[in-house]
Each structure stands twice: as C-alpha cells, then as structure tokens.
Amino acid sequence: MGRLKASYNWLTKTKLGFFTVVVVFFWVKTYLTYITKFNLGVVGPMQKFLLLINPLPTAMLLIGIGLFFKGRKSYWIMVIIDFLLSLWLFSNILYYREFSDFLSTSIIKTSGSTSDNLGKSIAGITKGTDFLVFLDVVIIVLLIAFKVFKIDVRRLKLKISLLIEGLAVVLIGTNLTMAQKDRPGLLTRTFDNNYIVKYLGLNSFAVYDGVKTAQSNAIMAKANHSDLKTVQSYIKKNYIAPNPEYYGVAKNKNVLVIHLESFQQFLIDYKWHGKEVTPNLNKLYHANDTISFDNFFNQVGQGKTSDAEMMLENSIFGLQSGSAMSSYGTSNTFESAPAILGQQAGYTSAVMHGGAGSFWNRDNAYKSFGYDYFMPLSYYQNKKGYYLGYGIKDKLFFDQSIKYMEHLPQPFYLKMITVTNHYPYDLDKKNQSIDKTDTGDKTVDGYVQTAHYLDEAIGELMSYLKKSGLEKNTLIMLYGDHYGISGNHHKASAQLLNKDSFNNFDNLQFQRVPLMFHMPGLKGGINHTYGGEIDVRPTLFNLLGINDQNMIQFGHSLLAKNAPQIVAQRNGDFITPKYSKVEGSYYYTKSGKRVTHPSKKVKAQLASISNTVTTELSLSDRVITGNLLRFYKPNGFKYVKRKNYTYKKADSLKRLKKAEKKSKNSVWYKNGKKSTQSDFKTDAPELKK
Incomplete structure (x- = not known):
C-alpha cells in the first residue's frame, strides 16, 4: 500500500x-x-x-x-x-x-x-x-x-x-x-x-x-525556364517521326492497357513438364492482328511498378533513387497520356486496381496525370480468400471490374493492373493448375504457378471482350512492368532457361518483358526493334494518330523505321542490337562475348551510346526534380488541376453515371441498358457455390 x-x-x-x-x-x-x-x-x-x-x-x-x-x-x-x-x-x-x-x-x-x-x-x-x-x-x-x-x-x-x-x-x-x-x-x-x-x-x-x-x-526553387529550354532543345534535335503506315490506324478506338505484374518475356512459349505456362498470352503474341515486340525491356529503378507507370503515361524515366510517383506525383505538373487523350480526342480515362489506392501514391499521382476515375480496392468486394499479397486475385478482379468497365463512355483509355503474379509468388492450392518448377529456389519455383493463373485470367477477360463486342472497337495493349526473378537468383535462372551458367550479362538480357498491341484488322507480326518502357507512349500515340512532336518525352515510336534502339537502364547500363553495357563492362549483344581491345571506331561508338544514355537520364531527372513542365505551355494542352478530381467511390460513381447518360455510348447503353456481366465467365473457385 x-x-x-x-x-x-x-x-x-x-x-x-x-x-x-x-x-x-x-x-x-x-x-x-x-x-x-x-x-x-x-x-x-x-x-x-x-x-x-x-x-x-x-x-x-x-x-x-x-x-x-x-x-x-x-x-x-x-x-x-x-x-x-x-x-x-x-x-x-x-x-x-x-x-x-x-x-x-x-x-x-x-x-x-x-x-x-x-x-x-x-x-x-x-x-x-x-x-x-x-x-x-x-x-x-x-x-x-x-x-x-x-x-x-x-x-x-x-x-x-x-x-x-x-x-x-x-x-x-x-x-x-x-x-x-x-x-x-x-x-x-x-x-x-x-x-x-x-x-x-x-x-x-x-x-x-x-x-x-x-x-x-x-x-x-533553383529550376527555371532556361532549364526547360535545354530539355526542349535536346528532344527537338533527337525527335523521331512516327511510322506513317501505322499512323492513326486505331484512331478513336478504346484503349485497354493490361498491366502484367512482374511478367518476363521468357514466359512466352515457355513450357514446364510439357505444359504451356501462358497459352492465352502465347496465342495473342503470335496472332496475325497483334504487334509483338521480342526485344522490349523494362527500365525501372527502385520505383519498380511506379517507374513503369511513370514511363508509360509520361515517357519520362523514374528516378535513380526512390519512386518519382511517390515523391513528386502529388506536387508536380505533368503532361500525361490520360490528360492528352482526354483533351485532344475526348477519351474517358480510368484505372482499375484491386489493391490499396495509396500504394505508390497512386491516389494522388493519378489526379496529377489527369485520370478521370481511379477504382482501387475500396471499389471491390473483398471476402475472405479474395485477397492475395497485394490485391484481389486477378480472376476476381476482372470479374468485378466489368460493372465499371461497361459504364465507361467511349472511347475510353482504361488501365487494369493485375497483382497475383507478384513476389513472393504464392498461390493457394485450389487455384494452382500447374506444378511448381524444381530449381530448389523457393522464391523462383512458384513463379510459373502465379504466371499461369494470370494467363488464365487474361483468357477469361479476352473471352468477355469478344462476347460483349468490345474487342472490335478496342486496341488492347499488354505490357510487363518489370522483372519477376531478380539478379539474385542466377543459379535458378540458369536452370529455368536450360543454360549452363547465368552471369550479369545474361541478367541484363533477362530484363525483357512483353509488349503487345492487339486489334482486329491490325497488321501484326513479331517486331524485333529494341526498345523499352520509355517508348510505349510514343508507340501508342503513333497507332492512335496523336501528334506528339511538341511534347516533352524521351521515348520514340517503336514502329518508326529509324528508331534509335538504345535502351537505357536506370543505373546507366544499356542494351542496343549490337552492344550492351553492364556494370562498367561492354558486351556484344548477339554473342554475349565481352568487348576486349576495342578499336578506335568501336570506342567512339560505345562512348556515343553511353553519352546518350547519361544525357537522357540526367535531363529526365531535371524535368522531375525541377518540376520543369510547370514552365511548359504547349498549344492545345491545359494544365491538369488536381482539385477537380476525386476518387471517392460515391462521388465517382455518381459522376460516371452522369457522364454515361450524357454520352449514351457506353457498352451498357449500347446493350439496351442491360449489363454484360453474364458475358464474363470465370472458373474462380472462390465463386463456386
């Protein structure tokens, strides 16, 4: 006491x-x-x-x-x-x-x-x-x-x-x-x-x-208009005109961007125990009306997925350290694809994602990019067993997205972000339909299972697009955002690729990810041009017939006949059809042999490529860290005002309903004001009674 x-x-x-x-x-x-x-x-x-x-x-x-x-x-x-x-x-x-x-x-x-x-x-x-x-x-x-x-x-x-x-x-x-x-x-x-x-x-x-x-x-505060002029001068000097043969072939078509999480190019046509890991994507990849790129590389840094999105929407690189979208997505001025398409071609823009809206600062950055709608996890039903890792499982995500997709006024620019094929590549047993690989590396061996699940989800979505009639009026773009297997798994990677060894050069080449453009009637084929995520927006604009000559962007259309084919990596490494640089050493891209005793001419070529890479990365960083686009006022483009956007569910859906009523051209409206939900068929075990 x-x-x-x-x-x-x-x-x-x-x-x-x-x-x-x-x-x-x-x-x-x-x-x-x-x-x-x-x-x-x-x-x-x-x-x-x-x-x-x-x-x-x-x-x-x-x-x-x-x-x-x-x-x-x-x-x-x-x-x-x-x-x-x-x-x-x-x-x-x-x-x-x-x-x-x-x-x-x-x-x-x-x-x-x-x-x-x-x-x-x-x-x-x-x-x-x-x-x-x-x-x-x-x-x-x-x-x-x-x-x-x-x-x-x-x-x-x-x-x-x-x-x-x-x-x-x-x-x-x-x-x-x-x-x-x-x-x-x-x-x-x-x-x-x-x-x-x-x-x-x-x-x-x-x-x-x-x-x-x-x-x-x-x-x-130190940045000024002269900094922008330096950037403009470089971009104007190195501008590559789009391919006239493809210019505008998808004009006024819907654009459906399917974000393939952590999906690497080697998975295309890859078999495990005689079974195709990605049969649906393989079919799309080889279709006559699909333009597929087999030398397309991810270019992300520490920002991973957010860097891929920054390049996709803006043709500006991510930062050397951290995430540009997280650090600058709220405060900076951008000239992004959704805003450009909305202002110049009347597109409705939206992102659908079965994960947290705050991840990578998406809920703020998308406002700066000019996205009309953002539908994150709060828009989706999340019952027990629905959520895995970073969001709703892909099949469930696509299934629940139909009720939003069918109400978007057309033409729309829609990005759908999948997440099931995300590290650590765990998948509940009832959704497993292919065996794990047997490298003995726990991080790697589940990769084919989640990739196969993603592929099945893509197959279900493609079936819906055909049945609902959306495919006829839609340019479908699929891209991989970054590697799935990091450079810390050389031994397992060698086993997967059936190689005797796997070094840093091999890992650099392993950074290939898919890029496909699919549309009925499109003149397709496998394109061998070397390029990266910085080039996606100019390539898309080439197909849509959007003039990008006066835009601040560091990429070029991959369809252009004289594309430079220099793929910069965020750390200064690069890949070209002839030479590659990794960790300070140069290699011949085709053979993988190291460049030793280069001639004066070869030295000059390597120095020129390195200078291009360093210059573009540096100028891109200046655009972001100096917020240089606030000084840029291109004709026909109005600054995005973040305060005009809200992604609160009740407000967004009310606004969407009003826009749909005004346009009268959504899928739902054209289907006699009836839902197309029944056109989406899924074998997701979570939905079986």
Whole structure:
C-alpha cells in the first residue's frame, strides 16, 4: 500500500510524474487509433511490435520540451504539445477516411486539395469516436483544474531533461534500425505512406515528409525556364517521326492497357513438364492482328511498378533513387497520356486496381496525370480468400471490374493492373493448375504457378471482350512492368532457361518483358526493334494518330523505321542490337562475348551510346526534380488541376453515371441498358457455390 501511495504521489506531485502520465496517455491512444482508425496492413510479430512502440519515442521527444521550463508554464506547454499532436492525429483520421492516405506537406500546400476536397464533406465523414483522441487532453486539464496534479514549481535539472531527450533520440534510432532491417529501403524507395506510419509512426512520417518536401522545394526553387529550354532543345534535335503506315490506324478506338505484374518475356512459349505456362498470352503474341515486340525491356529503378507507370503515361524515366510517383506525383505538373487523350480526342480515362489506392501514391499521382476515375480496392468486394499479397486475385478482379468497365463512355483509355503474379509468388492450392518448377529456389519455383493463373485470367477477360463486342472497337495493349526473378537468383535462372551458367550479362538480357498491341484488322507480326518502357507512349500515340512532336518525352515510336534502339537502364547500363553495357563492362549483344581491345571506331561508338544514355537520364531527372513542365505551355494542352478530381467511390460513381447518360455510348447503353456481366465467365473457385 505504501509503495502504491508513493507512486501516486510521484505521478501527481512531480513534474516527471506528470510528464509520464501525459506521454503514456498519448502513447496508448495513438496505438489504439492505429489499430481502429487506419488500415496499415500489419503482418508478422516484428511489424506488430514496431506499431506498438513507435508512438512512444516521438511523444517523449516532443512533450519532453516542456521539461526545460519551470513552474506552471512547464505543465501547460506539455498540455499544449499534447493537444497539437492530438489535433494532428485527428486530422489524419479524417483525411485517411476520405483518401486512404495520410496528410503530407505537399497535400496541404498544393491546389488547396485538403480544403477543397476534405472540407466540403468534413461533417459527413466525422464520427463521434474520432473525438476520443482529445479525451486524454480533457482529462489532464480537468485533473490540473481540480488540483489532482500539484504544480511542481521547481526547475528540473538540465541533465535530467537532456537525458530524457537523449533517450528519446536513441529509441527513435533503434526503431528506425529495426524497421530498416525488416523492410530494407524503407526511407529510400517510399512504397506507400502506410509503410512509414506502421514502421515509424505518424509523427516520424510528418518529419520525414517535411524533410523530403524541403529538399524537393530547394531543387525546384533553383529550376527555371532556361532549364526547360535545354530539355526542349535536346528532344527537338533527337525527335523521331512516327511510322506513317501505322499512323492513326486505331484512331478513336478504346484503349485497354493490361498491366502484367512482374511478367518476363521468357514466359512466352515457355513450357514446364510439357505444359504451356501462358497459352492465352502465347496465342495473342503470335496472332496475325497483334504487334509483338521480342526485344522490349523494362527500365525501372527502385520505383519498380511506379517507374513503369511513370514511363508509360509520361515517357519520362523514374528516378535513380526512390519512386518519382511517390515523391513528386502529388506536387508536380505533368503532361500525361490520360490528360492528352482526354483533351485532344475526348477519351474517358480510368484505372482499375484491386489493391490499396495509396500504394505508390497512386491516389494522388493519378489526379496529377489527369485520370478521370481511379477504382482501387475500396471499389471491390473483398471476402475472405479474395485477397492475395497485394490485391484481389486477378480472376476476381476482372470479374468485378466489368460493372465499371461497361459504364465507361467511349472511347475510353482504361488501365487494369493485375497483382497475383507478384513476389513472393504464392498461390493457394485450389487455384494452382500447374506444378511448381524444381530449381530448389523457393522464391523462383512458384513463379510459373502465379504466371499461369494470370494467363488464365487474361483468357477469361479476352473471352468477355469478344462476347460483349468490345474487342472490335478496342486496341488492347499488354505490357510487363518489370522483372519477376531478380539478379539474385542466377543459379535458378540458369536452370529455368536450360543454360549452363547465368552471369550479369545474361541478367541484363533477362530484363525483357512483353509488349503487345492487339486489334482486329491490325497488321501484326513479331517486331524485333529494341526498345523499352520509355517508348510505349510514343508507340501508342503513333497507332492512335496523336501528334506528339511538341511534347516533352524521351521515348520514340517503336514502329518508326529509324528508331534509335538504345535502351537505357536506370543505373546507366544499356542494351542496343549490337552492344550492351553492364556494370562498367561492354558486351556484344548477339554473342554475349565481352568487348576486349576495342578499336578506335568501336570506342567512339560505345562512348556515343553511353553519352546518350547519361544525357537522357540526367535531363529526365531535371524535368522531375525541377518540376520543369510547370514552365511548359504547349498549344492545345491545359494544365491538369488536381482539385477537380476525386476518387471517392460515391462521388465517382455518381459522376460516371452522369457522364454515361450524357454520352449514351457506353457498352451498357449500347446493350439496351442491360449489363454484360453474364458475358464474363470465370472458373474462380472462390465463386463456386
């Protein structure tokens, strides 16, 4: 009893006791908020532990500022800091409920997006339980008012205050170290703000985001119109005209972009135990009305899928470090495919994705790109067993997407992002229809199973497109975003390819991914031109008849007769039909033999290619980090205003219904105002009764 009384007296009559009460209250309520108000996707004991402890260090550090003052002022400073931290927590609860993301500096500063979009419906999205984050502040103020807490007027010894702040810093460092160990590249790649919060906490995220924003702003502040002129001059000098034979052959057709997650070119025509891994894609690849590219390479860096999307929509490279879409997708000005097609050719643009909308900052970047609609996981039914890894399984995703696709006004530009063929390539037994490979590498051996599942899903979607009549009026583009098997699996890769060995040159060539354009009546065939994801948009515009001569882009149409065929890799390596560079060494592309004792002429060729690669990567980086497109005002293009876009489900579907009624040309409308859902047939076991 005496010990309890002593503890009570210490908590209520000393400054350190008061500090402890405030910190513990804040710690507990923040953790409870994490698990009840946010969907952070916490998996495994390490993530659960870090989620539990991460509110504590920053609470100690910030509330501890009050310990350096004396008397009543010290107590009220701690209360005020606690209130401000609670207000920040409250604001994020509301923002997260609306946008499935956290408030960032760029969100608050750019285009009034927070006030315009969140403010209009703040009363509608606020729940009574949200105000519980202020409960501890109210309790503490009342305890002070009723003198349960006795004001300790003595100044705390400086060394004690410094010791507490030092301990907080050490705990922050320990938290960061553990987080980096569990998730390498956490702060450099920036997959998703959810990751930063669940590993480091909401307050640490605010600091991290503030530092990144300050760094970006410093670079942007130095950029000016002359920087853009340098870029324009280079692009104008190296412009390659599109192929006139194909120019406009798909004019005014729908464009359906199918994103083949982690899908490599070697899977095309690949067999395991005598069974085709991708029979549906093989059929498309070899069809007479499909243009297929067999020397098409991914060019992604740390941004992986987001880099592929950046190149696909903008013909601008990702960054050397981190994700351009995550770091600059909210704040930068872009001249993207959906905006261009909408303004110049009247296209309705949409993205459908059975994963979290905040991943890779898609929910913000797509607004900057000018996408009319974005339909992420929140638009889809997610029952037990539907979700795998990074989203809804592909067959279920396609099945549920029909009800949105059939209502899009035509022509539409629609991107559908699959996710089942994503690392670590796990697939539940009931969906497995091909054996694993037997390399002994657990990461690699499941790859054919998830790829086969994806192929089956593609087959079901293609059947729907034919049956519903959509195929006749649609240019279907399929592309692989990046490698599925990384360079850390040389031995297994050699076994898969039936090779005796597999070196760094082989791995560079292994970066091939599919690119196909399919449309009834299209003059198809397998095209051997070397190119990469930076070239996709110019190639698509070639087919659609969109003039891109005055656009800021670093790619060229792969259909052009004089395409340069220099494929830059984000690290400075390259592939051309004749030479390849990997990790500082040069090789003959066809033979794989190393270039030794090159002649003066060969040296000059290699130096010229290397200079082109370095120049384009550097200029592209300047466009993004300097936000140079804000200085560019091409004829016929209007800047995208992010505040005009919202992807909240209720608002989007209401807007879609209004647009459909106005156009009267959606699939649903043309089908006599009847759904085509029955035209989609799937063998997904999750849907069997």
